Amino acid sequence: MTLPALTTARLRLRQLAEADRDAVVKVFSDPEMSRFFAADFSDPAAASAMVDRRLEYRGPAGQGHWVIERDGDVIGVAHLRPSWELPGGVAELGYYVATPHAGQGLATEAAQAVLDHGFGALGLPAIWALVHERNAASRKVAAHLGFLDVGSGVHYGDLHRVLVAQAPVHGRPHHIELWVPDLAEAERSWGWLLGELGWREFQRWPAGVSWRRGGTYVVVEESPALSAREHERTRPGLNHLALQVATRAEVDDLAARAGEHGWRPLFADRYPHAGGDAHYAAYLENEAGFEVELVAAEGPAGR
Numbered sequence: 001m002t003l004p005a006l007t008t009a010r011l012r013l014r015q016l017a018e019a020d021r022d023a024v025v026k027v028f029s030d031p032e033m034s035r036f037f038a039a040d041f042s043d044p045a046a047a048s049a050m051v052d053r054r055l056e057y058r059g060p061a062g063q064g065h066w067v068i069e070r071d072g073d074v075i076g077v078a079h080l081r082p083s084w085e086l087p088g089g090v091a092e093l094g095y096y097v098a099t100p101h102a103g104q105g106l107a108t109e110a111a112q113a114v115l116d117h118g119f120g121a122l123g124l125p126a127i128w129a130l131v132h133e134r135n136a137a138s139r140k141v142a143a144h145l146g147f148l149d150v151g152s153g154v155h156y157g158d159l160h161r162v163l164v165a166q167a168p169v170h171g172r173p174h175h176i177e178l179w180v181p182d183l184a185e186a187e188r189s190w191g192w193l194l195g196e197l198g199w200r201e202f203q204r205w206p207a208g209v210s211w212r213r214g215g216t217y218v219v220v221e222e223s224p225a226l227s228a229r230e231h232e233r234t235r236p237g238l239n240h241l242a243l244q245v246a247t248r249a250e251v252d253d254l255a256a257r258a259g260e261h262g263w264r265p266l267f268a269d270r271y272p273h274a275g276g277d278a279h280y281a282a283y284l285e286n287e288a289g290f291e292v293e294l295v296a297a298e299g300p301a302g303r
């Protein structure tokens with residue numbers, strides 16, 4: 001499994017390899033590096049065993065272990081991998097910068113690159129970190145990175161802060177507005193479906209209504225400025241909306257009940273794989289001809 005190299009103003013992060021063993025053992029040679037850990041990695045054998053564990057990583061693609069290089073020298077390590085300590089296999093960030101290089105903003109710079117990769121290329125909704133209660137420098141790094149402190153607990157054998165960073169809002173949809181020929185019909189179909197998916201009514205006025213979930217809202221409006229009374233999704237413009245559904249069972253359930261709320265199935269002969277073998281989705285069309293795709297967010301193995 002190959003990790004992409006990540007480049008910052010002063011650093012290059014590249015996938016940890018066997019050839020980095022001695023350099024990583026050296027990074028951890030100062031006992032200060034292990035001050036907040038259960039193991040003392042200033043012992044070369046312990047550090048080498050830690051390198052083994054990192055090299056054995058077999059988790060999701062795009063996550064894993066990087067060495068942090070400055071001017072071609074390995075000065076630290078960073079990781080993003082499913083947490084061993086937090087439930088649900090959530091992605092956990094870790095960063096380590098050798099003592100002679102500390103205090104120059106390098107851990108913050110390296111960890112920011114890993115966060116950008118996790119939120120950008122991997123599309124993770126959140127990244128977690130566990131920082132020892134007394135590790136003031138690491139807590140500062142996490143604060144610089146925008147992590148929220150959401151509590152504490154015993155992790156890795158001692159009291160740790162539990163921190164989370166959420167994917168940035170920058171560039172995400174703010175709202176989606178659909179012009180509809182019949183507001184009542186749109187409310188019957190969209191209102192039901194969005195309500196089932198956890199959206200709640202947000203705004204209402206004579207010609208329209210909106211529903212909000214998280215920071216995004218969907219508007220349906222029977223605008224007086226409509227230039228036609230029918231929607232034709234094969235014309236240029238929006239073809240369909242695709243919404244995430246937590247599980248395959250919930251996609252099945254919604255698809256089964258949608259008919260009572262103004263939706264009819266599309267591509268029913270190929271349900272649930274009309275979008276491909278690895279894609280589990282229901283395609284529905286309402287009376288106005290709008291298409292919605294309900295996509296199971298869970299992987300093939302289930303939740």
Ligand SMILES: CC(C)(COP(=O)(O)OP(=O)(O)OC[C@H]1O[C@@H](n2cnc3c(N)ncnc32)[C@H](O)[C@@H]1OP(=O)(O)O)[C@@H](O)C(=O)NCCC(=O)NCCS
Nearest residue numbers: 033095096097102103104105106107108131136137138140
């Ligand atoms: C924690 C660690 C990654 C920080 O690396 P770094 O490159 O020095 O981090 P940065 O320079 O980006 O930021 C460190 C911040 O902590 C501050 N700091 C450093 N030592 C501190 C201390 N003892 N008390 C309070 N703040 C301290 C720095 O001033 C800096 O804050 P500032 O930018 O507001 O001035 C590094 O010391 C390390 O690898 N420690 C051992 C491993 C470890 O604990 N990793 C974290 C596991 S969660």
